[in-house]
Amino acid sequence: MRTTTLVHSPEESLRLRLMGDRRARMHQVQLWCAVSLLRTAITVVLPMCGSAGWWLAPVCLLPGLVMYGLACLTLRRTGAATLTEAARIALGRTGAVIQSVLLALLLLTDGAASMTALVTGFTEGIGTEGTQITMALLTLLAMLFCLHRDGLAWGIHLMRWPMLALAAGAGAVMLTMARADGLHPVLGPGDDALTAAIRAGIAMGWPLTLLATVEPARPGRLRPLLPPVGILCAAAALVCLVNPCEVLTRPAALAERLLLPALYLPPALRTLTHSLGMLALFLAVATAAQLGAGHVLSPWGREVVWLPGALAAAIAATQCLPISGLWQGLSALLTWLPAVLALMLILMACRRKPCSGE
Amino acid sequence: MMNDGISARLARSLEVMEQRLNRDINDDMHCRFFRVYRREAAVYFVDGMVSADFLQHYLLTPCLAHAGDALPGEEAASLEALSPLLDTARADTYQDAIRKMMNGHAVVMMDGMPCAVCFDVRAYVRRGVSQPLTESVVSGPHQGFNESIRDNITLIRRILPTPQLISEMRVIGEGCPVSLCLMYLRDAVDPASLDRLKSRLDSLHVDHVLSIGALEQLLEDSPWALLPQCCLTERPDRAASFLREGQMVLVLDGAPQILCMPVSILHLIHTPDDTSLRWQYGTFLRLIRLLGAAVTLLLPGLFVAAVIFHPELLPVTLLTAILESQAAVPLSIPMEMLLMLLMFNLIGEAATRVPGVVGSSLGTVSGLILGQAAVEAKLVHPLLIIVVAVASLGSYAVPDYSLGLACRIAQLLFLAVASVFGLYGMVLCLGATAIRLCGMRSLGSPFAAPLSPDRTHNPDVFLRAPLWRQRLRAWLANPRRMERITGPMRGFDRRRK
Numbered sequence: 127m128r129t130t131t132l133v134h135s136p137e138e139s140l141r142l143r144l145m146g147d148r149r150a151r152m153h154q155v156q157l158w159c160a161v162s163l164l165r166t167a168i169t170v171v172l173p174m175c176g177s178a179g180w181w182l183a184p185v186c187l188l189p190g191l192v193m194y195g196l197a198c199l200t201l202r203r204t205g206a207a208t209l210t211e212a213a214r215i216a217l218g219r220t221g222a223v224i225q226s227v228l229l230a231l232l233l234l235t236d237g238a239a240s241m242t243a244l245v246t247g248f249t250e251g252i253g254t255e256g257t258q259i260t261m262a263l264l265t266l267l268a269m270l271f272c273l274h275r276d277g278l279a280w281g282i283h284l285m286r287w288p289m290l291a292l293a294a295g296a297g298a299v300m301l302t303m304a305r306a307d308g309l310h311p312v313l314g315p316g317d318d319a320l321t322a323a324i325r326a327g328i329a330m331g332w333p334l335t336l337l338a339t340v341e342p343a344r345p346g347r348l349r350p351l352l353p354p355v356g357i358l359c360a361a362a363a364l365v366c367l368v369n370p371c372e373v374l375t376r377p378a379a380l381a382e383r384l385l386l387p388a389l390y391l392p393p394a395l396r397t398l399t400h401s402l403g404m405l406a407l408f409l410a411v412a413t414a415a416q417l418g419a420g421h422v423l424s425p426w427g428r429e430v431v432w433l434p435g436a437l438a439a440a441i442a443a444t445q446c447l448p449i450s451g452l453w454q455g456l457s458a459l460l461t462w463l464p465a466v467l468a469l470m471l472i473l474m475a476c477r478r479k480p481c482s483g484e
Numbered sequence: 485m486m487n488d489g490i491s492a493r494l495a496r497s498l499e500v501m502e503q504r505l506n507r508d509i510n511d512d513m514h515c516r517f518f519r520v521y522r523r524e525a526a527v528y529f530v531d532g533m534v535s536a537d538f539l540q541h542y543l544l545t546p547c548l549a550h551a552g553d554a555l556p557g558e559e560a561a562s563l564e565a566l567s568p569l570l571d572t573a574r575a576d577t578y579q580d581a582i583r584k585m586m587n588g589h590a591v592v593m594m595d596g597m598p599c600a601v602c603f604d605v606r607a608y609v610r611r612g613v614s615q616p617l618t619e620s621v622v623s624g625p626h627q628g629f630n631e632s633i634r635d636n637i638t639l640i641r642r643i644l645p646t647p648q649l650i651s652e653m654r655v656i657g658e659g660c661p662v663s664l665c666l667m668y669l670r671d672a673v674d675p676a677s678l679d680r681l682k683s684r685l686d687s688l689h690v691d692h693v694l695s696i697g698a699l700e701q702l703l704e705d706s707p708w709a710l711l712p713q714c715c716l717t718e719r720p721d722r723a724a725s726f727l728r729e730g731q732m733v734l735v736l737d738g739a740p741q742i743l744c745m746p747v748s749i750l751h752l753i754h755t756p757d758d759t760s761l762r763w764q765y766g767t768f769l770r771l772i773r774l775l776g777a778a779v780t781l782l783l784p785g786l787f788v789a790a791v792i793f794h795p796e797l798l799p800v801t802l803l804t805a806i807l808e809s810q811a812a813v814p815l816s817i818p819m820e821m822l823l824m825l826l827m828f829n830l831i832g833e834a835a836t837r838v839p840g841v842v843g844s845s846l847g848t849v850s851g852l853i854l855g856q857a858a859v860e861a862k863l864v865h866p867l868l869i870i871v872v873a874v875a876s877l878g879s880y881a882v883p884d885y886s887l888g889l890a891c892r893i894a895q896l897l898f899l900a901v902a903s904v905f906g907l908y909g910m911v912l913c914l915g916a917t918a919i920r921l922c923g924m925r926s927l928g929s930p931f932a933a934p935l936s937p938d939r940t941h942n943p944d945v946f947l948r949a950p951l952w953r954q955r956l957r958a959w960l961a962n963p964r965r966m967e968r969i970t971g972p973m974r975g976f977d978r979r980r981k
Contacts, residue, residue, distance in 0.1 A: 139940065139963030146938030248908060264905065268916040276930075276937075277923020284922055284936035285915065393796035401911040408912055412919075 147276070148341050150283035152350065154413055155340045157282050159333040160354040161410035162236050163187070165243055166330045167362055169383045170457060174323035177371035178314030182323055183330075183362035187355060189468070190331015194351065196471040197338035203475070209339050210424040216474040222425045225470055230421040232332065232463050234437060237414030238444045239456040241265065243384055244407040245445050246453075247400070250381035262445035269412045269438040275431075278412055285409075289402060293357075296391060296399045297364055303390055304367035315375050326457070332464035335471070336417070361387065380453055415441060489577055494524050494595035500578050501528060501593075505585075520547040521555040521562060525594040528581075533588035535607030542567045543590060543603050559597035571604035583661060611740075613639065616718045618885060623760040628718045633663050633737035639720040640667060640735075644727060648672075656699070656736075659691035663737040664699075667723075672730040674962045677746055680928050681732055696739035703745065705925045710893060712886035713926040715744040715751050722756050728968075730961025746927035746960050748934075750945060752884040753777070758948050766948040774946065776881030780891045783875045784821050785902035785910050787868070791817050793906030805867075812862045818903035820864045824872040825899070827854060829892060832876070934959050940966065952977075 171186060172179040197209060206212035209229065214222035245261045272278060314320055337351060365387045366374070374386070388399040415438040422437075423430060444452060491497050498515075505513045505528070512531040519525065525547070529539065546566040556562050564572045575581035575591065581600040585591045588606030613635065616628030629636045637651055648670045655661040666685070668678060684703050693699050696716060704713045717723055718741045723733050726744040734743040744751070753773060758766040790797045791806055798806075813820065831854070835847035855873070858864045875895065882888040894917070901909040924931035934941035939959035943949035952973040956966050 139966060142940050143937075146933075150937045248905075264909070265912070268912050272916045272919035272923070274919070274923030277919050280922035280930065280932060280936040281915070281919030283938075284932060285918055393794075397794050397797060397907055401908055404908050405911050405915045408915060 147279075150276075150279040152340050152342070153286050154279040154282045155336055155417070156350065156353050157286070157406065158410045158413040158417070159337060160357045161240065161406045162333040163330060163354055163358040164361055165240060165407070165410075166327065166460070167358060168365070168387060169243065169380060171323050171327040171330065172362070172365060172374055172386075173378065173383055174319055174326060174375070175314040176319070176375040177309055177311055177366050178320060178323070179374070180309055180363040180366040181312075182314070182320070182327070184355075184359050186324065186327035187331040187334070187358065189328055189464075190334040191351075193332060193464070193468050193471055194334040194338050196468075196475045197335050200471060200474040201338060207339075207341065208424060209335075210421065212474060213470065214425070216477040217470075219425070221470070221474075226421045226424050228463070228467055228470065229336075230418045232460075232467065233414045233418035233421065234441060235456055235459045235463065236333070237411045237418065237437075237441045239453075239460060240407050240410045240414065241441050241445060242449060242453055242456065243380065244404060244411065246379075246381045246449055247384045247404060247407070250379065258445055258449065262442045265408060265411065266438060266442035268408065269415065269442075270435050273412060273416060273434045273438060278409075278416055282409055282413070285405075289406065292398060292402045296388065296395055296402070297360065299391055299395055300364045300368050300387075304364070306367070308367040308370060311371065314371065319375070326461065329461045329464040332460075332467060335467065380449065411441060412438065490575065490581065490593070490599050492596055492598040494526065494593060497578075497593045497600075498526060501582075504578060504582060516544070518544060518547055519551040520566075520594065521550060521553055521559075523555070523595045525592060527590050527592045528585055529590040529605070530585060530588065533586075533608045534590055534605045538570070538605040538607065539590055542570050543592070543605065559594055560599055560601050563592060563594065563597075563601045567603060573602045573604075575600045575602055583655075587663070610635070619717060619719050619722070619755070619883070621719075621755065621757045621760065624756045625719075625721050627720055629720060629723075629740050629742060631738050631740050633665055633735055636720075636735045636742065637665055637667070640723050640727070640733070643720055643724040644669070649727065651735075654685065656685070656688060657690055657692040662693050664693075665735040666732060667727060667735060668732040669727045669730065672728065672957055672961050672965050673732060674730055674960060677927055677929065677960065678732065681745060684927075693736065696734070696736045696741050696743050699734065699736055700743055703743075703927075705927065709920075709924055710890045711749070711921065711924065711931075712752065712884065712890065713745075713747070713924065713931060715747045715884065716741045716886070717744065718742075719756060725756070725759070726751075729958035730965070731958065746925075746929040748926065748929070748931055748960075749921065750935075752887045753882070754944075755883045759951070763948050763950045770946065770948060773881050773883065776878035777887075777891055778878075780875050780878035780882070780888075781895055782898060782910070782914075783871055783878070784825060784895060785898035786907070787871045788818050788821055788899060789902040789907045789910060792903070802867075806865060809865050813865060815863070817865075817868070818899065820868055821872065821899060822896070824858070824864055824868060825875070825896065827858075828872055828876045929960055 167179070167183045167186075171183055175182045200212045200216065201207075201209070204212040204215040206215055210222050210226045213225035217225070241262065244265060245258055248261045249258050272281065314323070334351060334354070337354070342350075368390055369386065373389075378386070384403070385400065388396045388403075391399060416434045418437050419430070419433040423433065488500075491500070501515075502508070507513050507515065514529055514531050516527050517524065518527070527539075527543065543566075547563075550566065556565075560574055573584065573589070575584055576599050581591045581593075581602065584602040588604075588608060589602040590605045592601045592603065594601075610632045611630045613627050613630055615626045619628075627639060629639065641649060641651075646669075650668055650670050652666045654664045654666060656664045664685075666681070681703075688702055690702065693702070700712070700714045700716065701707065706713060715726070717726075723742050723744065726733055726747075731744050731746060734745070736743070754770065755773075758770055760766075761769070791803070795803050810817065815823065828851070831847055831850045834850070835843040837843075838846055851873075855869045859866050859869060879888045879892050879895075882891055898910055898913060901913045905912075922930070922932040922936050930937055930939075933939045935945065940956060941959050942954040942956050944954055955968055955973065957968055
């Protein structure tokens with residue numbers, strides 16, 4: 127065993143502290159990204175494509191990976207630290223404002239979708255006492271309680287190992303129940319359904335773009351795409367292996383779709399997995415509110431303490447709408463808004479020279 | 485004027501002192517007149533706070549012996565020279581003189597001398613050094629702090645005999661000042677934290693600080709948070725350990741505990757036994773304590789959530805037994821649980837307030853009789869008694885009293901959430917609590933570090949690695965002095981480089 131340690135200079139100590147803070151922020155965005163990808167895969171893509179989900183879900187990530195690549199390219203070319211700064215350099219101040227508003231809108235829409243899934247999972251799926259509004263208010267209270275400046279990122283950083291361990295345990299049990307014929311038919315219920323699934327899931331990977339904007343823990347290290355992408359691929363494969371195609375594609379309400387991945391787990395593990403899912407959704411909503419507030423204010427370089435709380439309240443307020451209409455509206459927004467983001471990224475990446483005066 | 489200078493005329497000084505000390509109604513403020521160096525002089529002291537022998541032998545006798553001698557030099561210096569064995573200090577204002585007098589000094593005023601000379605003849609009643617009452621250990625020293633600031637500083641200095649150990653004396657409280665000592669290891673403390681603590685102390689405007697707990701409340705970062713953000717200890721070895729880690733301690737006169745800042749949540753879970761015992765035992769005990777805290781916090785809520793919302797989690801026979809006996813009980817399960825938890829808290833509080841042996845007997849007897857009687861009267865379910873007993877036992881395994889109380893309060897919160905929203909509500913609540921905890925700070929340092937955010941640290945968090953692998957100070961220390969030692973700690977052991 128090694129008994130000697132590095133002597134830390136003050137600079138080294140400061141660097142290590144900064145690295146710790148960056149790592150926490152990276153884990154926060156990674157968790158949000160993984161939850162967003164999984165939510166779309168489980169509630170939108172898998173019910174359409176059934177047993178084809180194990181390969182179709184990763185395929186639907188490809189546009190998102192391209193957007194991530196474009197974001198990285200833009201950041202490298204402009205030398206900016208954030209996408210908003212890159213937009214200011216490449217497209218001018220108006221471009222930066224549009225970019226930040228677009229990102230904030232996407233994040234809030236995604237937060238509202240996660241909130242809808244969370245509340246529906248609680249009220250209709252699991253069946254605890256409480257109406258949609260009550261659960262939304264409870265979640266809002268919990269969010270306001272924990273929407274600290276650094277607390278959320280640090281809390282997610284702390285909870286990542288217990289959450290991953292629980293997910294790995296559930297995955298291991300699911301693996302014991304896996305059947306190879308769950309992967310057939312490879313094309314799912316048919317060509318038409320497959321085309322519809324691709325259309326619905328094509329924008330699924332946009333959250334990966336935000337991973338490009340987080341400073342890596344160590345300079346020069348690749349921004350880690352692997353955890354969210356890996357989690358999505360593993361989860362999609364497991365769900366397909368455990369559930370027959372007919373079960374996956376059976377018409378079902380949103381709540382049932384959310385509970386589907388853990389349907390065949392033993393009762394205790396199923397309850398724990400549902401709890402883990404709800405916790406992950408809750409953290410994703412809070413993160414969306416916090417990141418959204420950051421993007422709204424980024425062109426002005428300001429920080430407003432109450433804004434994340436206000437955005438969380440706005441997200442919670444969406445639960446006053448009827449669930450089915452809300453879900454359809456959010457799904458449509460999350461399909462088309464990333465296209466605008468992709469367009470902006472293409473414009474920024476293709477720009478040869480920075481705007482004059484910037 | 486409160487800060488007016490001491491008059492060279494003794495008559496004037498006597499007049500002011502008589503008035504400010506309320507001597508006409510204050511019977512324990514004494515004044516004695518004598519002659520020294522052919523001048524009139526007076527000594528003021530508080531009865532019971534000075535040693536009569538010291539006063540007589542080391543002050544008054546030498547003064548009277550020189551009653552007829554001519555003044556050899558400057559007045560104050562000549563007076564000080566009469567008692568070379570006593571510590572002396574000069575006071576230029578009446579306020580200073582009175583403050584010294586209230587701290588047990590004898591204040592001498594002499595005609596023609598424009599100041600007072602204060603002789604340290606303090607000897608008040610104090611408790612001896614005894615075993616710590618609330619922090620018992622199996623292995624390690626059995627000394628505890630007492631109420632004397634001087635004794636407490638000495639106890640720490642005996643463990644850390646180094647001039648790098650700084651003790652800065654201060655006075656706190658504007659109406660009734662109390663002595664306060666800020667101690668730190670100069671080469672280990674983080675200068676930023678030290679400045680922050682000093683600035684907080686300087687900015688305090690209070691009439692009087694009655695106890696170290698009151699000081700804690702005045703200095704902490706988040707007064708609304710449930711968790712304590714400072715650590716109180718009555719063990720000198722623990723105080724020394726904090727100092728070695730680069731933390732600061734505050735010693736308050738009259739308090740048998742010292743206050744340590746900054747701390748993390750881990751400091752509230754660790755005990756001196758963890759370090760004194762071999763690493764395997766220390767790790768085991770620490771894990772048991774963590775289990776105790778988790779059981780206290782979650783078990784009642786988990787039981788209620790499982791029975792009401794998630795019966796699939798319980799074996800069928802157990803569930804049947806619970807539901808059958810529940811049919812005969814008038815209260816719902818959450819209400820039963822709440823009632824029993826409140827009852828156990830009541831027994832615990834009552835046992836704390838009654839004296840020693842009676843207290844422990846009262847706790848045992850009350851627990852047994854009340855539990856048995858409640859089951860026989862079909863007020864509560866027998867399994868519920870076991871759950872409540874285990875949960876209550878867990879709270880006593882938490883080493884920090886404040887943290888134990890916080891766990892017992894949070895337990896009720898989790899019970900309420902579990903009763904309404906089941907396990908999912910509990911998970912949300914647990915997540916929100918964990919995030920809130922991570923966002924807290926102690927003297928500006930992250931409260932959950934080094935767990936989150938990552939900080940350089942020894943392998944001494946949940947598991948305690950062998951001592952020879954613990955080469956760093958805490959992450960709270962001065963970044964320039966993170967290493968305690970360089971080179972191999974066990975120089976003889978060639979296997980471990």
